[in-house]
Amino acid sequence: MPQASKTAEKTNGSGDRQHVIEDYIPLVKYLAHRISMKLPNHVEIDDLVNSGIIGLIDAIEKFDPGRGIKFKTYAEFRIRGAIFDGLRSLDWVPRSVRKQKKMVEQSYAQLEQQLGRHATDEELCRDLGVGLEEFYKILDNLKGVSLGKFVELNNNDSQGGEGESAIAFIPDRSTDDPYHKFQKHELTEILSEAIRRLPDKERYVVSLYYFDELTMKEIGTVLNITESRVSQLHTKSMIRLREALKSYVERRFQ
Missing domain, CATH: 1.10.10.10 (Winged helix-like DNA-binding domain superfamily/Winged helix DNA-binding domain)
Known part of the structure; x- marks a missing residue:
C-alpha cells in the first residue's frame, strides 16, 4: 500500500483522512481475522474490526513521519493495540x-x-x-x-x-x-x-x-x-x- 502510506504522511484534512481509512480497511480486516483465529468462536470478528478502525484513526491522528518509521508499520501497531484493548474491555475470558x-x-x-x-x-x-x-x-x-x-x-x-x-x-x-x-x-x-x-x-x-x-x-x-x-x-x-x-x-x- 505505498500510495496509502504517502497519503497518510501528508494527511491534513478530513478528506485525506477518509481516503487513508478506506485504503487501510483491508489491513484492519486482515489483522482482525488473524487475531480472531486464536479466539473462542463467540467473539465476533466485527467487534475486532470496529476496534481496529478506532486504532487506525488514532494512528492517522498521531503519526509523526519524523520518528523514522513507515505509516503502515505504525498503523499496524496501533490497530493491533486497539483490538487487544477492545478485547480486554469486553472481559470475554471466563x-x-x-x-x-x-x-x-x-x-x-x-x-x-x-x-x-x-x-x-x-x-x-x-x-x-x-x-x-x-x-x-x-x-x-x-x-x-x-x-x-x-x-x-x-x-x-x-x-x-x-x-x-x-x-x-x-x-x-x-x-x-x-x-x-x-x-x-x-x-x-x-x-x-x-x-x-x-x-x-x-x-x-x-x-x-x-x-x-x-x-x-x-x-x-x-x-x-x-x-x-x-x-x-x-x-x-x-x-x-x-x-x-x-x-x-x-x-x-x-
Whole structure:
C-alpha cells in the first residue's frame, strides 16, 4: 500500500483522512481475522474490526513521519493495540479460564525452576493432577488468552504492563536515551534466548507464525500435525515466553 502510506504522511484534512481509512480497511480486516483465529468462536470478528478502525484513526491522528518509521508499520501497531484493548474491555475470558491459566503458568514456573529445563506435558499433567487429554483441553480453553502478547517496557502509550511484542518493537522518542536503547537491546536478547530455548516444535510454531506469518492451518501442514495441535503448541510457547519475560521484569525492577 505505498500510495496509502504517502497519503497518510501528508494527511491534513478530513478528506485525506477518509481516503487513508478506506485504503487501510483491508489491513484492519486482515489483522482482525488473524487475531480472531486464536479466539473462542463467540467473539465476533466485527467487534475486532470496529476496534481496529478506532486504532487506525488514532494512528492517522498521531503519526509523526519524523520518528523514522513507515505509516503502515505504525498503523499496524496501533490497530493491533486497539483490538487487544477492545478485547480486554469486553472481559470475554471466563473466570474459570483465568483460573486455569494462572494454575498452568504457576505449574510451568515451579517445575522448570526445580528441573532446570522445560517441563514435558507428562510432567505438567502429574503436577496438575490431570490426564494428558484433559491437559490438552485446558490448553484449548486458554486459546486466545495469551494472544502472543509479551511484556513491552518501552512504549509510553501502553497501560497496565501489557503492550506490543518486542518482536515488533516500535521505537518512541525515548529511544534517543542511551538507557532506553540498552533496555530495548536487553529485552530483545532475553526474548531471543527464550525463543531459542523453546522445545523444537514450539520454536518452529513461533517462527512460522510470527516471522513467516503462516496461519495455524498452514503451520499444521508444514509440521504434519493438526491445526488444534498447532494451537496448543502456540499456547504453551506463549506461557513459557511470558514467564521468561516476567522473570526479567522482576529481576530488573525489584
